[in-house]
Amino acid sequence: MPTYFGIAVAVTILVLFFFAAGYANNLIFFFVFFMTAMSMSGAYLTNRNIKNVKLSKFSLGSCYAGSESQLLVYLEMNNDWLGFSHDITLELWSADLKTNYGAAQIFELQTSTYFTPMPVVLPERGVYLGLVLKSKSDFPLGFLTAWKYLRLEERILVYPALKGKSLYDHLQEQSRDGQGVFKEHREFVFGDSYRQVDWKASSRARRFLIKKHEGENNQTLILSESDVYHLDDLESKLSQLTLWLKEAEQQNLSYALHFAHIKSEVSRGQEHLHALLESLATLPKENI
Amino acid sequence: MKAQLRIEVSLFLVLVFAMVLVAFEVHFAFSLFTGLCLLWRLLAERGYGSFLSKRLTGFLSLVALAMTLLFYRTLVGQEPAYSFLLMLTGLKILDFETERDKKILILLGFILVAVKALFTIDIYWIGPMVFCFFALWYHLLPQKLAKKWKYLFTLILMSMPLALALFVFFPRVVLPWALNQANLQGEIGFSEGLNPGSISGLVERNQLVLQATFKNNPKPLDLYWRGGVLYESLGLRWQAEGWRGATPHAAEELAPSDYEVVQFAIETPYLFVLDDTEKVKAEGLLIFSNPSRSFRARSALRREFKFNAQKMNEKSDLVSVNQELLERALQLPPLTPKIETFLQNITQENLSEQAKIKKLDLFFASGDFVYTLNPGVYRDNQLEDFLFERKKGFCEHFSAAYAILARGLGIPARVVTGFHGGVYNTYGNFWTVNQRDAHAWVEVFVDNEWRRKDPTQLVAPLRFEIGAEDFFGLSEEDQVRFAKLNRLEIGNESIFSFLATYFDHLNYRWTLFLLEYDRNTQRSFISQNLTRILGIGLCLVLAVILVLRSSRMKFWNQDRELQELLDLINRVCSRHNLDQERAPHARVRQLNELGILTEGEKKLIDRGMDDKLYLKSRSSEFEQIRKILKDKLN
Numbered sequence: 001m002p003t004y005f006g007i008a009v010a011v012t013i014l015v016l017f018f019f020a021a022g023y024a025n026n027l028i029f030f031f032v033f034f035m036t037a038m039s040m041s042g043a044y045l046t047n048r049n050i051k052n053v054k055l056s057k058f059s060l061g062s063c064y065a066g067s068e069s070q071l072l073v074y075l076e077m078n079n080d081w082l083g084f085s086h087d088i089t090l091e092l093w094s095a096d097l098k099t100n101y102g103a104a105q106i107f108e109l110q111t112s113t114y115f116t117p118m119p120v121v122l123p124e125r126g127v128y129l130g131l132v133l134k135s136k137s138d139f140p141l142g143f144l145t146a147w148k149y150l151r152l153e154e155r156i157l158v159y160p161a162l163k164g165k166s167l168y169d170h171l172q173e174q175s176r177d178g179q180g181v182f183k184e185h186r187e188f189v190f191g192d193s194y195r196q197v198d199w200k201a202s203s204r205a206r207r208f209l210i211k212k213h214e215g216e217n218n219q220t221l222i223l224s225e226s227d228v229y230h231l232d233d234l235e236s237k238l239s240q241l242t243l244w245l246k247e248a249e250q251q252n253l254s255y256a257l258h259f260a261h262i263k264s265e266v267s268r269g270q271e272h273l274h275a276l277l278e279s280l281a282t283l284p285k286e287n288i
Numbered sequence: 289m290k291a292q293l294r295i296e297v298s299l300f301l302v303l304v305f306a307m308v309l310v311a312f313e314v315h316f317a318f319s320l321f322t323g324l325c326l327l328w329r330l331l332a333e334r335g336y337g338s339f340l341s342k343r344l345t346g347f348l349s350l351v352a353l354a355m356t357l358l359f360y361r362t363l364v365g366q367e368p369a370y371s372f373l374l375m376l377t378g379l380k381i382l383d384f385e386t387e388r389d390k391k392i393l394i395l396l397g398f399i400l401v402a403v404k405a406l407f408t409i410d411i412y413w414i415g416p417m418v419f420c421f422f423a424l425w426y427h428l429l430p431q432k433l434a435k436k437w438k439y440l441f442t443l444i445l446m447s448m449p450l451a452l453a454l455f456v457f458f459p460r461v462v463l464p465w466a467l468n469q470a471n472l473q474g475e476i477g478f479s480e481g482l483n484p485g486s487i488s489g490l491v492e493r494n495q496l497v498l499q500a501t502f503k504n505n506p507k508p509l510d511l512y513w514r515g516g517v518l519y520e521s522l523g524l525r526w527q528a529e530g531w532r533g534a535t536p537h538a539a540e541e542l543a544p545s546d547y548e549v550v551q552f553a554i555e556t557p558y559l560f561v562l563d564d565t566e567k568v569k570a571e572g573l574l575i576f577s578n579p580s581r582s583f584r585a586r587s588a589l590r591r592e593f594k595f596n597a598q599k600m601n602e603k604s605d606l607v608s609v610n611q612e613l614l615e616r617a618l619q620l621p622p623l624t625p626k627i628e629t630f631l632q633n634i635t636q637e638n639l640s641e642q643a644k645i646k647k648l649d650l651f652f653a654s655g656d657f658v659y660t661l662n663p664g665v666y667r668d669n670q671l672e673d674f675l676f677e678r679k680k681g682f683c684e685h686f687s688a689a690y691a692i693l694a695r696g697l698g699i700p701a702r703v704v705t706g707f708h709g710g711v712y713n714t715y716g717n718f719w720t721v722n723q724r725d726a727h728a729w730v731e732v733f734v735d736n737e738w739r740r741k742d743p744t745q746l747v748a749p750l751r752f753e754i755g756a757e758d759f760f761g762l763s764e765e766d767q768v769r770f771a772k773l774n775r776l777e778i779g780n781e782s783i784f785s786f787l788a789t790y791f792d793h794l795n796y797r798w799t800l801f802l803l804e805y806d807r808n809t810q811r812s813f814i815s816q817n818l819t820r821i822l823g824i825g826l827c828l829v830l831a832v833i834l835v836l837r838s839s840r841m842k843f844w845n846q847d848r849e850l851q852e853l854l855d856l857i858n859r860v861c862s863r864h865n866l867d868q869e870r871a872p873h874a875r876v877r878q879l880n881e882l883g884i885l886t887e888g889e890k891k892l893i894d895r896g897m898d899d900k901l902y903l904k905s906r907s908s909e910f911e912q913i914r915k916i917l918k919d920k921l922n
Contacts, residue, residue, distance in 0.1 A: 005388075005391050008391075008392075008395055009395065012395050012399060015399075016398075016402045019406065023406055023591055024460070024593075024806065025405055025406060025802075026409075026455075026801075026802040026803070026805050027405040027409045027414075027802055028402050028406070029458075030451075031398075031401065031402050031405065031421065032402075033450075033454035033455050033458065034421075034447065034451040036450075036451070036454060037447035037448070037450035037451035038443060038444070038447045040447070040450060041446040041447045041450070044446075045443070045446075087430055107430075107432050108433075139430065140429050140430070140433070140439065140443070141428050142391070142428065
């Protein structure tokens with residue numbers, strides 16, 4: 001499709017053509033014909049520029065709804081006499097091509113395989129099927145835009161958004177509510193949250209100290225519906241639980257999830273975390 | 289503060305170049321306005337002033353419009369439109385902010401280059417115009433593109449066959465009315481009439497008028513290029529006959545023409561033809577002729593064009609054609625008693641018409657008349673002053689006076705304006721006539737035919753012997769001193785005049801090529817050379833493909849080596865169960881951190897990859913890198 005600039009060039013060529021015809025000026029005819037030829041060559045190159053590019057594979061790390069993730073896109077260039085492709089814009093679209101999730105620009109594909117990280121934001125949790133990667137370019141002259149759709153065959157799983165109060169705040173509240181009895185202070189170590197610091201004790205001891213509660217050494221966390229009962233809607237609950245699960249894993253706790261039909265064992269590790277998150281992500285939307 | 293996009297220096301220079309091309313052709317005031325806009329932009333970018341707001345540049349656009357209307361009273365027409373376009377381009381540069389503005393400026397640049405072609409098609413301007421044209425294309429390519437000139441060259445190579453094919457084959461559409469859309473006020477001198485001093489004013493310019501080639505080269509003395517014919521006399525001032533008696537000249541096919549003329553734009557409606565020309569034909573131009581045998585267009589011609597002409601086979605008898613012309617050719621203005629006495633003295637001798645003409649000739653030849661560009665100012669009715677007192681004048685004075693005296697003796701006479709002579713180009717076998725050759729002479733009706741009489745030849749024969757260019761190259765004293773000589777050695781041709789002559793020849797050939805390739809030429813060229821054209825076209829396309837493929841091979845070979853390098857790194861990572869979804873350099877770093885590659889090996893591999901990726905060159909250590917990575921696989 002022509003760009004606005006391409007239309008302006010076409011109008012210019014037309015105007016100059018009328019100059020040439022009106023004044024029977026062969027020199028202007030030459031300029032007009034050369035501009036026409038260059039435009040057509042440019043159009044051909046724009047087409048080839050896009051045609052050369054093929055999606056090889058892609059990978060997406062942990063992706064949370066509403067947060068930016070990096071989609072790694074691997075592209076392959078076809079064997080072509082033109083050499084490298086230039087100035088490609090990649091866009092990730094929904095299957096119905098109505099929503100754009102992110103874009104990246106590659107100026108020069110220097111090798112026959114190329115990968116680029118593409119920042120994407122997927123708005124909702126769940127499984128995304130049939131996402132479309134649109135590659136487009138108006139290289140070299142900007143007269144025409146050519147594009148190609150590359151459908152992603154694999155599914156993309158998006159976990160619920162990371163929202164809500166931190167695990168520490170939640171546990172603090174639990175202890176205030178009598179869910180944990182103060183046992184002793186321990187020294188602050190790197191990795192602990194500063195919110196856990198007992199400032200009064202710390203000022204007395206002249207070093208940072210953190211409160212320890214009964215049962216804390218157990219390093220076990222069981223998250224259930226009662227922990228998120230105070231939240232109104234399902235998505236907020238799922239987001240909160242997601243955040244806590246992630247923080248629990250980061251803090252090396254053993255954890256389990258008892259929510260809706262999900263009844264997991266107490267464990268820890270990336271596999272356990274991803275299994276639980278996947279369960280949360282795939283919960284039907286109309287569930288309580 | 290809004291973001292300002294700094295104009296790339298090279299783009300700025302190219303745009304200035306394009307504007308200078310047109311600035312030469314428009315009034316100085318418009319060029320000055322544009323120049324000031326450019327200067328302001330330069331100063332603002334260097335911090336010596338502030339950028340103007342859009343409101344202010346909008347106001348300046350109105351000022352530009354007002355200037356154009358003030359000068360030309362209209363926006364319609366070549367000069368007002370291009371003057372306004374030039375100023376708008378200057379204002380756009382002043383206003384330049386975004387990438388979109390850059391593209392608009394490039395488009396305006398293309399239009400300015402094309403506009404230049406409307407004013408001149410001289411070969412001397414082709415170089416700058418073509419340079420400008422391709423430089424604008426260069427700036428359309430993305431800024432980040434490496435080796436832009438190489439890419440542009442590839443693009444031009446790809447486009448050349450199609451452009452040539454379009455030029456050769458695309459049917460030439462000609463709109464005859466457009467050629468005549470010119471300034472309706474012709475220049476005083478030829479289009480309006482003959483005023484004392486008007487031709488001497490023209491002679492001071494060196495502008496090209498026409499270039500002509502002949503089937504049989506005439507004698508230089510016979511090269512009288514007729515333009516307008518004047519009948520109405522007001523003493524030394526004569527009025528043009530304008531459209532009187534003009535009818536469309538039948539544009540039939542000429543038999544092989546006797547001569548071919550390329551006439552340049554000098555703001556006159558007349559076609560300058562030789563004495564005995566009968567037929568004239570110009571592609572796309574409506575020509576009118578009148579009983580006086582002058583040829584003209586509808587209005588002043590503002591562009592170069594070519595016409596072919598055919599002479600009369602036999603001298604035709606014009607007497608039977610127009611009695612009205614003869615009566616007009618006898619009308620006298622009021623004469624002073626002294627002039628009347630002079631005429632009566634000759635009339636009383638009862639001489640024949642030829643004898644009366646001889647008397648007049650003798651009067652001018654021996655009357656101590658001086659041929660000079662600066663005879664002083666004459667009023668219309670100062671004929672007596674010219675003839676008997678001052679006796680100094682230019683061709684317009686001599687011809688006006690001669691014609692009046694002839695009429696006073698009962699011989700119909702008319703004044704003809706045009707050019708005489710020219711410079712012969714030995715390389716190209718053509719004649720060049722410029723404004724310096726402007727001339728006026730007389731035609732008298734004797735023995736039932738109109739005959740040319742040139743009183744200036746009687747007064748200054750040297751001017752005709754050596755040509756106007758050389759004659760006016762002499763000092764004023766020498767002009768007066770040597771005017772009556774028949775011969776003068778001018779001096780040997782210098783290297784510069786040799787080069788000038790040669791380039792004139794090239795320019796003439798180039799102009800002819802551009803003008804000649806019209807509808808008829810195209811048809812005959814294609815029909816006669818179709819096979820040859822197809823053959824050449826095919827060879828050209830094959831050559832382009834071969835050249836481009838050979839440069840592609842060079843790209844591909846380099847790429848294969850890089851690909852091999854990346855594949856080897858991938859395999860080493862895979863061998864050690866490492867994450868392959870990282871950038872190549874990151875993978876190499878990871879291999880180093882794990883101790884699989886030493887620091888030296890890591891640096892070597894990084895260097896090799898950088899050479900490939902960024903320098904596009906083969907690393908000298910490529911074989912070594914390959915060996916290292918292969919060893920890690922074992």
